[in-house]
Amino acid sequence: MLTFLGKRLLATIPVLLVVAVAIFMIVRLTPGDPAAVIGGNSATNEDLDRIRVQLGLTRPLWEQFAIWGKGVLHGDLGFSFFLNKPVIELIGQRMEPTLSLAAGTLLLAVAIALPLGTLAAWRMGGWLDKAVMAFSVAGFSVPVFVVGYVLIYVLAMKLQWFPVQGYRRIGEGVGPWLNQLVLPCLTLAITYVALLSRVTRAAVSEALTEDFIRTARAKGITELEVLKHHALRNAAVPVVTVIGVSAALLLGGVVVTETVFAIPGLGQLTVDAVLNRDFPVLQGVVLFFAVVYVAVNLLVDVSYLFIDPRIRY
Amino acid sequence: MQPQFFSPSLVPTVGTSASTLSRRLARWGAAALLAGAAAGAMVPAMAQTTTLKIIPSSNITVLDPIWTTAYVTRNFGYMVYDTLFATDLEGHIKPQMVDKWKVSPDNKTWTFTLRDGLEFHDGKPVTSEDVVASIKRWASRDTFGAQLAKVTERYETPDARTFSIVLKEPFGLVLEALGKPSSNVPFIMPKRIAETSGDTQIKESIGSGPYVFKADEFRPGERVVFTKNTRYKPRAEAPSGTAGGKNVYVDRVEWLIIRDAQTQMNALLNGEADILEQPAFEQYATLRTNPDIKLIDAQPAGNQFILRFNFLQPPFNNEKVRRAALLALGQEAFLRTQVGTPGLTRYCKSMFPCGTLFESEQTGDYTGVANPQKAKALLEEAGYKGEPVVLMRPTDNPTIGKLPLVAKQQLEQAGFKVDMQSMDWSTLVARRAKKDAPSAGGWSAFMTSWTASDILNPITMAMMNATGDKGWFGWQTDAKLEEIKVQFAQAKTEADKKKLAQAAQLRAFETATHVPVGQYNQPAAVRKNVSGLVPAGAQVYWNIKKQ
Numbered sequence: 001m002l003t004f005l006g007k008r009l010l011a012t013i014p015v016l017l018v019v020a021v022a023i024f025m026i027v028r029l030t031p032g033d034p035a036a037v038i039g040g041n042s043a044t045n046e047d048l049d050r051i052r053v054q055l056g057l058t059r060p061l062w063e064q065f066a067i068w069g070k071g072v073l074h075g076d077l078g079f080s081f082f083l084n085k086p087v088i089e090l091i092g093q094r095m096e097p098t099l100s101l102a103a104g105t106l107l108l109a110v111a112i113a114l115p116l117g118t119l120a121a122w123r124m125g126g127w128l129d130k131a132v133m134a135f136s137v138a139g140f141s142v143p144v145f146v147v148g149y150v151l152i153y154v155l156a157m158k159l160q161w162f163p164v165q166g167y168r169r170i171g172e173g174v175g176p177w178l179n180q181l182v183l184p185c186l187t188l189a190i191t192y193v194a195l196l197s198r199v200t201r202a203a204v205s206e207a208l209t210e211d212f213i214r215t216a217r218a219k220g221i222t223e224l225e226v227l228k229h230h231a232l233r234n235a236a237v238p239v240v241t242v243i244g245v246s247a248a249l250l251l252g253g254v255v256v257t258e259t260v261f262a263i264p265g266l267g268q269l270t271v272d273a274v275l276n277r278d279f280p281v282l283q284g285v286v287l288f289f290a291v292v293y294v295a296v297n298l299l300v301d302v303s304y305l306f307i308d309p310r311i312r313y
Numbered sequence: 314m315q316p317q318f319f320s321p322s323l324v325p326t327v328g329t330s331a332s333t334l335s336r337r338l339a340r341w342g343a344a345a346l347l348a349g350a351a352a353g354a355m356v357p358a359m360a361q362t363t364t365l366k367i368i369p370s371s372n373i374t375v376l377d378p379i380w381t382t383a384y385v386t387r388n389f390g391y392m393v394y395d396t397l398f399a400t401d402l403e404g405h406i407k408p409q410m411v412d413k414w415k416v417s418p419d420n421k422t423w424t425f426t427l428r429d430g431l432e433f434h435d436g437k438p439v440t441s442e443d444v445v446a447s448i449k450r451w452a453s454r455d456t457f458g459a460q461l462a463k464v465t466e467r468y469e470t471p472d473a474r475t476f477s478i479v480l481k482e483p484f485g486l487v488l489e490a491l492g493k494p495s496s497n498v499p500f501i502m503p504k505r506i507a508e509t510s511g512d513t514q515i516k517e518s519i520g521s522g523p524y525v526f527k528a529d530e531f532r533p534g535e536r537v538v539f540t541k542n543t544r545y546k547p548r549a550e551a552p553s554g555t556a557g558g559k560n561v562y563v564d565r566v567e568w569l570i571i572r573d574a575q576t577q578m579n580a581l582l583n584g585e586a587d588i589l590e591q592p593a594f595e596q597y598a599t600l601r602t603n604p605d606i607k608l609i610d611a612q613p614a615g616n617q618f619i620l621r622f623n624f625l626q627p628p629f630n631n632e633k634v635r636r637a638a639l640l641a642l643g644q645e646a647f648l649r650t651q652v653g654t655p656g657l658t659r660y661c662k663s664m665f666p667c668g669t670l671f672e673s674e675q676t677g678d679y680t681g682v683a684n685p686q687k688a689k690a691l692l693e694e695a696g697y698k699g700e701p702v703v704l705m706r707p708t709d710n711p712t713i714g715k716l717p718l719v720a721k722q723q724l725e726q727a728g729f730k731v732d733m734q735s736m737d738w739s740t741l742v743a744r745r746a747k748k749d750a751p752s753a754g755g756w757s758a759f760m761t762s763w764t765a766s767d768i769l770n771p772i773t774m775a776m777m778n779a780t781g782d783k784g785w786f787g788w789q790t791d792a793k794l795e796e797i798k799v800q801f802a803q804a805k806t807e808a809d810k811k812k813l814a815q816a817a818q819l820r821a822f823e824t825a826t827h828v829p830v831g832q833y834n835q836p837a838a839v840r841k842n843v844s845g846l847v848p849a850g851a852q853v854y855w856n857i858k859k860q
Contacts, residue, residue, distance in 0.1 A: 031736065033743030038375065040382030041761060042456060042496060042775050044785055048746050054512045082374035083533050084514045093532055149575065157583055164579040165571055167535070262571040262580070264535035272534055275709070276374060277739050 001305070008301070012294045019290040020072065020283075024065050027279050033057075034081045034277040055081055068283065077284035082276055087284035090269060097167045098265040100177070101257070102250035104185035109192035110243065116193070117200025118227055124205055132197055139194030148187040148260040155183060165262035184261040188254060192246055199242045203235030210234065236307045244300035251296070252289045363859050364565040365843070368577050370591040370852070372534055372570045376526075377514045379454050382496035384764060388852045391555065392539050392566070393434075394500030394520030397425065397444065398492030399556035400850055402613070404670040404769065406492040407556035409548065410439070410501060410521070420483035420805070427474045430546050433503050434525045441476035446507035448478075448491075448499060453511035455497040457773050460802060461490045485804045486772065493773065494555050494850035495766035523547070523559040523855045524566060537568040552847045552856045559855040562845070566854060574711070581606065581838055587859060589838040590852055593711060597654045600838045608836040609846045611853075614765030615659065615834040617666050618647060618716055621776060621827045623757050624789045626750055628702060628729075633695030635825035636678075638758075640691060641727035642720065643683025644831035651715045652833045659832040664774070664818045666765040666832060671814035677822035681829075688727035701732040703751035705744060705759040709737045716760040716830070745786045759786075760830075766850030770810075771798045771817035776827040787827070794820045 035051035036043070043051075052058050056067070071078055077087035120132035156164040162183050168176040207213065208231050216226050255267035266285060273281035304311045369388065375381040378390030399409040408414070414425040431439035445468040452458030452465075464484045469477040478487065491499055501507075502520060509515045518526040524539035531537055547558035569586055571577045574593040580586040582603065592600055600606050620642065622629035629635050648658035661667035662681035663674065702724060706717035721731045732751075736744070741759060749755035768774040777798065778784040779791035797820055801813040821827075839846060845856040 031743060032739040033746070036742035036746055037739050038381050039742075040496065041763065042382045042767065042785075044456075044778070044783060045746055045748075046783055047454075050512050084376075084516065085533070090533060093535075152576075152579055157579060160583075163585055164583045165576050165585065166569065166580075259573045260576055262569070262573070262576050264532060264570075268534060268572070272372060272374070275737065275739055277743075278374075 005298075005302075008298050012298075015294060016287065016290055020069065020287055021065070023283050023286040024068065025061075027277070027282050028061065028064075030277070032277040034279060037276050038082065068280070072287070077287070078280035080281050081278050087280050090281060091266070091284060091288055094264060094266045094269050096169060097258075097263050098251060098267075100167075100170070100181055101184055101188070101254065101263060101265060102247060104181050105188040105192060105250055106243065106247055108185055108189035109196055109246070112189070113193045113196030114200055114232075114239070117197035118204050118232060120197065120201040121204035121208060121231075122223075122227060129201070132201065136194040136198045139190045140198075142190075144187060144191060144254075144256045145260050147190055148184070148257060151183050151187055152260075167261075167263045184257050184263055187260070188250070188257050195246070196239070196242060200235065200239050203238045204231050207231040207234040233307065237304060237311075240303055240307060241300055244296050244303075248293050248296040251292045362565060363563040364567060365563045365588070365854070365857060365859055366567050366569055366586045367588045367854065368571050368580065368586050368590060369537075369568050372572065373537060373568070374533070375514065376518050378500055379451050379497050379511060380514050384496065384851070387496045387498055388854075389518075389526075389537070390498055390500045390520075390522075391851055391853045392522060392524040393518050393526045394498075394502065394522045395431070395559075396492065396498060396500060396555065398488055399554065400492050400494040400766070401553040401556040402848055403553075406488040407550070407553075409492075409556060410444075421480045422477055423480070423487050424475065424477045427476075428546070428548075429474070431521055432544050433521045434519050434542060435503070437503065438473070439501065439521050440473045440504075441470040442473075443504045443507065444476050444501055445470055446504040447501045450502075450507045450509065450511050451497060451499040455493075455499070456775070456778070457486075457490045457493055458497070458499065460484075460772055461487065464802075482803070483805070484802055485810065486770075486802050489770070489772075492556075493766075495764055495773075498851075521545070523561045534570055536570065539566040539568075540564065547855075554847075554849040555851060555853060559853075561855055562858045578838075581840065584840065587840050587843045588846070591835045592838050594652050594654050594657070594835075596838075597657065597836075605841055606838050607841055609839050609848075610834055610836040611846050611848050612764065612766075612850065613834070613848050614666055614668050614850060615832050616762050616764050617661070617768065617832050618651065618713065618760065618762050618830045619776065619827045620716075620720055620758055620760045620830055621785075621787050622825065623751075623755065623787050625748055626755055626757060628697055628700040629757055631695050631697075632824060633691055634697055637688045637691040637695060637697070637727060638724060638729070639679050639688075639822070639825050639828050640684045641688035641723050641729070642828050642830055643723060644681045644829075646683070646719045646723065647716055648831040648833060650719050651713065657834050657836075659834075661829065661832045664768070664776075664821055664827075664829050665770070665814060666768060669765055669769050671770055671811060671818075673815045673818050675815050675819050677819055679822050679828075681831075683723050683726075685723070685726040685728075692728050697728070699730050701730045701751065702757040703755070704731055704733045705741050705756050706733050706735045707738040707741045708735045713760055713762050720758070720760060720830075748788065764850070765832075769850075771801050771814055777817060777821055779824075779826070789824065789826055791820070791824055794824065794826075 035048045038051050039047050056064060068078055079086055080090060116132050120129040123129050152164050156162045162179055166180055168180045170177045213226060213230055216230050255271055258265045258268045270285050273285060369385050371385045373385045373389055375383060375386050376389060378386045396409045397411050398406050401407050410427055410431055411425050412428040416423050433439060452462035464480050464482055466479045466481045469479060506515050506517055506519060523542050523545050525542050527538040527540060541561045541564050547560045550557040552558055571580060577589055578596050581589045600608060622635050624630055644660050652658045659667060660681060662676045662679060663672045665671040704717050704721060708714055717733055721733045724731050744756055745759050747755050751757050771777045775785040777794060779789045779794040781788055781790035797813060797817045801810060801817060804810045804813055842860040843857060845858050847853050847856050
């Protein structure tokens with residue numbers, strides 16, 4: 001186990017290095033110039049040249065990369081060109097909203113999708129199965145912003161149950177924090193429930209055709225026990241994989257939902273950095289996403305050992 | 314007020330035991346059934362605090378109003394800093410931090426005395442040394458400031474409240490420069506901050522203005538917080554434009570950064586925001602009919618759309634070709650397509666915005682009405698060889714994104730070959746700085762929008778900078794226009810200034826510096842319980858009351 005973890009952690013080094021070089025080159029090869037954005041409408045070429053010098057953009061690319069890379073190795077992701085603040089601090093400020101949104105969405109999605117998918121598999125071909133599948137197709141097909149606007153209109157503007165936008169930090173009180181999270185989490189959960197219930201249904205239905213299920217039923221074990229201890233456990237690997245991928249996606253920021261609900265998450269930070277060509281922020285955020293993906297993948301792989309004793313690394 | 318589904322009585326606080334929490338969780342199910350009742354529950358508000366919530370026109374990414382010309386940063390500056398002079402609603406320059414001033418008989422020495430009792434937010438008094446350091450930093454970045462600096466021999470600070478600007482030669486626009494309403498505004502900062510090079514962002518936002526910036530509550534991309542500056546001494550005059558008394562009647566102002574136009578409007582309609590600074594054009598119809606909302610034109614001089622040519626590259630390096638384009642473009646189609654909402658647009662053929670001091674009917678052969686036949690004839694006379702006009706279109710910019718579509722159509726009707734290239738705004742502003750041929754990553758024309766305050770006179774109007782490589786994008790070289798501007802800067806009377814501004818405009822039309830393609834306004838949407846929004850050349854937030 002420890003050897004496996006050590007190998008996996010060592011394997012992340014080249015991955016992160018490739019990501020770092022790639023993102024550094026991509027952002028600089030993209031058309032656009034942070035100096036031109038900073039300069040504004042009245043700037044002249046002379047002004048832009050001055051800003052470029054000040055931002056260090058006139059140095060050779062390799063030198064810019066060396067400076068940034070050295071900083072990263074020391075835990076310093078640089079300063080935002082615009083906000084004059086450390087990138088680490090900016091990412092830190094966005095962590096809570098992103099984590100809250102991701103955790104809330106996943107909790108809702110797992111709590112709804114697992115029983116729904118399992119029941120659909122158990123009653124394969126029945127009305128419940130058809131209803132779950134219909135919901136799954138619809139939930140996956142309707143764009144997130146449409147769901148968001150509908151929920152805002154009904155639950156926030158008509159019924160006045162929730163605010164239409166914004167994020168309140170947990171430090172301001174659990175009530176306000178929850179109140180702000182319900183709508184965006186619901187909006188996102190619909191997509192993830194659709195995805196997870198479908199995967200669960202497929203995995204459980206496959207497990208239910210196995211010989212050991214027939215044996216279990218022949219031994220007189222209740223149907224609930226069969227589902228819980230035999231079918232679900234054997235179906236867990238693909239389900240956990242999808243949950244892991246979903247978690248990584250959610251932690252990478254969900255731009256549309258964040259925009260519709262004005263949630264200051266990592267997705268919004270990324271979009272702002274792209275639009276402004278704020279290179280240090282963009283590089284820092286992408287590197288952070290890479291670390292998140294690697295960490296989530298590792299967690300998922302480790303979780304297989306506990307789910308399925310047949311798996312050995 | 315915010316809807317509160319999870320009422321405080323049902324919501325655990327940090328430290329609630331697990332058993333209590335589970336009991337309360339169970340109660341939430343019941344609460345859902347009583348949603349209507351729960352909806353009215355309120356979070357305990359801060360006692361006796363009036364908070365004004367504003368959705369600014371864009372996200373603020375830079376807090377230094379000298380380092381950038383971004384309008385949102387300029388508006389931030391007006392919250393935090395004060396100015397020596399200001400521009401009233403009629404366009405006249407009025408004293409703000411200055412109490413009195415005098416000019417020497419040879420018009421070379423301007424001596425100013427500051428008002429008594431001016432104080433920065435850190436408790437230190439505003440001195441003449443702070444003022445001089447601030448003027449120097451501003452002049453190092455601002456075009457108008459640079460003009461003033463060019464004719465300034467030295468600054469003097471005989472005492473803490475008095476400073477002098479000693480000029481090499483008379484300059485008729487000293488007050489206009491110090492009182493300019495829009496970017497870059499000469500805001501006054503403490504000397505220790507103002508000594509930061511103009512090329513480097515300042516790290517603190519400390520001014521002597523009507524509001525104090527709460528750096529500890531600033532969350533970039535989310536919220537900017539200001540509190541009332543209780544030590545601020547407003548002038549006695551009534552507020553007018555950026556001039557007059559800056560009285561503050563709220564305890565706290567929060568700028569809520571919301572990017573999505575629909576969400577902005579929802580927040581306003583739901584009472585989660587008090588002012589929406591710039592609704593999207595298509596939202597005005599809905600806002601006008603809402604009984605809780607009023608529209609207030611807080612920037613009555615409005616904005617102007619323009620098309621700018623590249624003077625270095627064919628086909629617009631040919632004056633006749635540029636003038637043909639001038640004749641080809643008609644304002645009505647631009648305004649209808651981009652704005653579309655009745656009552657928000659204004660036909661105006663003057664380069665200096667209609668409704669401002671130097672507005673003029675003297676526009677040469679430019680009428681603002683498309684004349685494709687006349688344009689075609691002039692294009693033939695110019696010997697146009699069909700070189701493609703590379704017209705840049707910023708698809709992500711809702712304010713100007715549709716304009717190039719109209720320009721393309723009208724130019725093609727006049728016989729131009731147009732290659733419209735779509736890109737995001739960031740790419741456009743980077744590309745417009747390139748002098749290469751259009752086929753090698755350069756450009757022929759682009760369109761943008763100016764707030765009227767930025768183009769009030771020949772000095773501040775970027776399109777009238779005809780100094781070639783050192784000038785504005787497009788890089789026109791025209792000694793005659795520059796000479797008129799020098800005369801304008803030295804003019805002593807209002808009548809002379811007006812005459813010279815008119816001459817500058819005529820010359821600009823003659824050489825086709827750019828094409829003004831119409832004016833428009835974007836009134837702020839304000840909830841009915843909010844009053845006192847001051848119309849000005851920038852968005853300012855003093856004098857506001859909230860019931």
